Amino acid sequence: MNIKFDRNDKELTVRLEGILDTSSAPVLEDMLGTALDGVELLIFDLEKLECVTSAGLRVIFTASQIMADKGDMILRNLSFAVRKVFDVTGFSDDFKIE
Numbered sequence: 001m002n003i004k005f006d007r008n009d010k011e012l013t014v015r016l017e018g019i020l021d022t023s024s025a026p027v028l029e030d031m032l033g034t035a036l037d038g039v040e041l042l043i044f045d046l047e048k049l050e051c052v053t054s055a056g057l058r059v060i061f062t063a064s065q066i067m068a069d070k071g072d073m074i075l076r077n078l079s080f081a082v083r084k085v086f087d088v089t090g091f092s093d094d095f096k097i098e
Helices: 025-035 054-068 080-089
Strands: 002-008 011-020 041-052 072-076
Touching: 002 025, 011 025, 011 054, 025 054, 041 054, 041 080, 054 072, 054 080
Parallel strands: 011 041, 041 072
Antiparallel strands: 002 011
């Protein structure tokens, strides 16, 4: 899993590449821990995310709960496979997806 953060003032874009699963989800969660300080818009760019498991969904859901008090969160560029996971789990109704 490759995780890249791009911060522009109060906007943070998180680009994920590879597989977000039980081994990579804790790494992302730790990285988000302090990175969300002062962020008002969190964008997950999932263009290069190949697969997401329940562990990855939990981290994204937790980030959305944190951002609910601070600003907004958007998911962008979901591949067909990743979008299908969000649709099947019902999470696509819970997030802003572009």
